[in-house]
Amino acid sequence: MPFYHKLGKIPHKRHTQFRKPDGSLYYEQLFGTIGFDGMYSNMYHEQRPTQVKEIKGSKNIKPKVAKANHIQSYRFRGFEIQPEGDYLESRKPVLTNSDCTIILAAPKNKTQDYFYKNSDADELIFVHRGSGKFRSHLGNLDFKYGDYLLIPRGTIYKLDFDTEDNRLFIVESRRPIYTPKRYRNWFGQLLEHSPFCERDLRRPYELETNNESGEFLMKIKKQDELFDMVYASHPFDVVGYDGYNYPYAFSIHDFEPITGRIHQPPPVHQTFETDAFVVCSFCPRKYDYHPQSIPAPYNHSNIDSDEVLYYVDGDFMSRNDIEAGHISLHPAGIPHGPHPGATERSIGKTETEELAVMVDTFKPLQICEDAMPIADETYYKSWLEH
Numbered sequence: 610m611p612f613y614h615k616l617g618k619i620p621h622k623r624h625t626q627f628r629k630p631d632g633s634l635y636y637e638q639l640f641g642t643i644g645f646d647g648m649y650s651n652m653y654h655e656q657r658p659t660q661v662k663e664i665k666g667s668k669n670i671k672p673k674v675a676k677a678n679h680i681q682s683y684r685f686r687g688f689e690i691q692p693e694g695d696y697l698e699s700r701k702p703v704l705t706n707s708d709c710t711i712i713l714a715a716p717k718n719k720t721q722d723y724f725y726k727n728s729d730a731d732e733l734i735f736v737h738r739g740s741g742k743f744r745s746h747l748g749n750l751d752f753k754y755g756d757y758l759l760i761p762r763g764t765i766y767k768l769d770f771d772t773e774d775n776r777l778f779i780v781e782s783r784r785p786i787y788t789p790k791r792y793r794n795w796f797g798q799l800l801e802h803s804p805f806c807e808r809d810l811r812r813p814y815e816l817e818t819n820n821e822s823g824e825f826l827m828k829i830k831k832q833d834e835l836f837d838m839v840y841a842s843h844p845f846d847v848v849g850y851d852g853y854n855y856p857y858a859f860s861i862h863d864f865e866p867i868t869g870r871i872h873q874p875p876p877v878h879q880t881f882e883t884d885a886f887v888v889c890s891f892c893p894r895k896y897d898y899h900p901q902s903i904p905a906p907y908n909h910s911n912i913d914s915d916e917v918l919y920y921v922d923g924d925f926m927s928r929n930d931i932e933a934g935h936i937s938l939h940p941a942g943i944p945h946g947p948h949p950g951a952t953e954r955s956i957g958k959t960e961t962e963e964l965a966v967m968v969d970t971f972k973p974l975q976i977c978e979d980a981m982p983i984a985d986e987t988y989y990k991s992w993l994e995h
């Protein structure tokens with residue numbers, strides 16, 4: 610997160626004596642990325658954050674690949690992923706490559722009896738259904754339909770849901786996820802032409818400080834292995850922190866679309882970037898207003914990127930037979946475009962209610978085993994005229 614945030618109490622100077630009411634020291638921890646070159650925060654714990662009591666075992670959770678090399682367009686019916694109780698168990702990898710994994714999840718349990726940390730990847734969670742509270746050692750955030758939750762690698766968190774009806778679209782990224790650089794000035798501030806600004810980014814507002822000792826199970830993902838580690842102190846025991854490295858939320862409904870007289874290219878919808886993929890938000894907006902404009906997109910060849918669209922709500926103008934929760938995959942190497950009739954249908958329309966999240970990856974995506982039961986094997990023929 611490229612701006613400064615402070616929560617709780619911190620000492621006047623970093624790396625100086627910061628004492629509890631009883632005179633003993635708080636435990637400082639630097640929480641940083643990219644060695645000491647990336648964004649970081651300085652936290653102050655009630656207890657030593659290093660008190661591992663036991664390593665209970667581990668489980669390999671590397672996505673299982675069903676199709677490694679392919680050149681087929683796919684549709685996946687995302688809502689056919691079956692709900693499961695536990696949050697981590699419910700996460701089903703659909704598409705993957707060495708940079709990122711796209712996951713669908715429908716967790717039913719309202720909370721977890723463990724803490725979770727992904728040390729492999731930043732996580733971007735898009736909330737399609739459900740609401741609740743994201744809780745972490747760096748503070749809490751409320752979430753609801755339409756929110757992106759950006760969780761930097763290493764964040765210890767839990768998700769508390771209000772109900773059992775939850776649908777999440779998750780991108781795990783081995784590269785840090787940032788807001789687009791072209792929308793930031795040289796100080797990092799979002800510029801006037803950015804479709805969102807700092808006011809739209811919700812920072813943790815509530816810090817839980819639990820000074821408890823005992824046995825606390827933390828599930829830590831590292832190198833696609835999930836380790837069960839028991840800590841002797843409560844993972845949420847921070848009394849304060851400051852810095853730039855913390856989770857935040859952004860609602861897709863706060864994205865202000867950029868429109869024009871003629872069709873605008875996908876980068877105007879860009880919301881996040883990494884050096885391995887981009888994330889775009891397609892939001893309700895006025896259509897192009899040139900008198901001869903064609904609002905539907907033209908055919909295009911994404912020669913060197915795979916395009917994943919996750920359909921959230923509204924009619925998607927360029928597609929026939931697409932519903933909420935569907936994912937389309939248009940792979941690199943072949944062109945794709947509007948379905949038959951979609952171009953003509955779009956002419957004269959003045960606005961769209963479509964809502965979708967797009968992930969364009971620069972390396973090809975492999976199709977995971979969990980995606981095969983929800984895959985439409987005939988989708989690639991859906992552009993045939995007859």
Ligand SMILES: [Fe+2]
Nearest residue numbers: 909916939945
């Ligand atoms: Fe496209």
